[in-house]
Amino acid sequence: MEATGTEEVDKLKTKFISAWNNMKYNENKLLHARSGCTIEDHVIAGNVEEFRKDFISRIWLTYREEFPSIEGSALTTDCGWGCTLRTGQMLLAQGLILHFLGRAWTWPDALNIDNSDSESWTSHTVKKFTASFEASLSGERELKTPTISLKETIGRYSDDHEMQNEIYHRKIISWFGDSPLALFGLHQLIKYGKKSGKKAGDWYGPAVVAHILRKAVEEARHPELQGITIYVAQDCTVYSSDVIDKQCASMAPDITDDKAVIILVPVRLGGERTNIDYLEFVKTFHCPSPKKMSFRKMDPSCTIGFYCRNVQDFKRASEEITKMLKVFSKEKYPLFTFVNGHSRDYDFTSTTTNEEDLFSEDEKKRLKRFSTEEFVLL
Structure with missing residues (x-):
């Protein structure tokens, strides 16, 4: 009951912040309408959208459930203990985005997400989203989610460079899949953590995770x-x-x-x-x-x-x-x-x-x- 109460409080906070931001930005629009739009107004409005697109483009890796059990345990979720491992994954993912795609890259579909707030991303939605990415690379099954279908997505691109970027984007995400075979997935990171006395279900500090990431990349x-x-x-x-x-x-x-x-x-x-x-x-x-x-x-x-x-x-x-x-x-x-x-x-x-x-x-x-x-x- 206590955990449920905390979740309700978090949801309420999220809704309040969203309402505040909506009021704030709508107020700006009203002020612009009254005073007349200037070049600076357009630049500021554009910056908000550009920031939103850039922010959504960051790879988000968080608690998951119902993935294959971690070797040596019966755990099929990292809820409550995998926070730093997930954050470490995101740090490495951003490094790989910079390495393969560059800082100026943004996800073309970033602004097409119906609702980018975290409360709309249930574990079921995230599982389908990740599975679709992995399947698009492996060709294991037909994708049922048209917005992230590799063939349809690539078909929208006007040149080979954009198409290659999307392939790299999906490849990077696949490396962090919740599968024992994923190079930087939770299963692999925990395997390397065993060498430092850590096991699934333990809390991992940032120094330990840093060394685990180093070893995962080396291997x-x-x-x-x-x-x-x-x-x-x-x-x-x-x-x-x-x-x-x-x-x-x-x-x-x-x-x-x-x-x-x-x-x-x-x-x-x-x-x-x-x-x-x-x-x-x-x-x-x-x-x-x-x-x-x-x-x-x-x-x-x-x-x-x-x-x-x-x-x-x-x-x-x-x-x-x-x-x-x-x-x-x-x-x-x-x-x-x-x-x-x-x-x-x-x-x-x-x-x-x-x-x-x-x-x-x-x-x-x-x-x-x-x-x-x-x-x-x-």
Whole structure:
């Protein structure tokens, strides 16, 4: 009964926010009608629609139910415990969108969704939506949902580039399917989590999830994923030479291009609550969205992610981020740092792994240290 009451409260909040936004934007339209539309008015109105399209285009991965049971358990849902794993999936999905499609890409069908509010997306709807995406790639069955039929969707595109983008979009989503075979699906992530003492039903902290994502990408053998890697910072420190080494490493002798990298930095923004000294800096990474939360309510343990397309992009990003760290960091305690050289130059134990043990002893110690982080923002 308590959970049902909470759900009703959440639904009421969502309806209230939607009503407020409708009143707010309708009021703007009335003001424009009275005062006359200017070029600036059109730009602002266009920005709202562009933002909405961009926001809906972000891949949304959340609690699911009735998927195949997770190995070693009878669980067929991650409701109540998979929040950080899902958030980690979304972070990785966004990195892959940037890698394959670029930042300017938006989903052509984003504004065709009848109702983009979360309350309209029931678990049944989400299951049908995801299953249709997977089936469109595998050709296992005919799709009954015309709005996401691959053949019909591709038929609307005017050039090969748009068609190729849609194929990549669907392929990325299929990698996160709730299936034991999906490369970055919940089943695979939990399998890697077992190496750090985690199991299905446990709460996963952001540092643990960061290492799980790194291992999942490293173990992926899909040809199109060989051009991207993940680096996880050690003790809030990004060692530039370690990052570049990962970018320049290649599994195939004929590949000479440097890899793209997703840099994950597990940090703590305070003890039990977020330290207010970090708020201004954290805001520089916060993309305003239709729904938000107070920084004071945010769990202080989190992971910050960056995407760099190549070595040159990484060097440029590290310089710019370092400048921001200096500006926003009070006293001499930045949120994290970029350091030249390798971690071994500073007497850190190497984090190399072998096939028999996916996590090194050093990684296991760090993951154990972060094992108490629960219900966190990635």
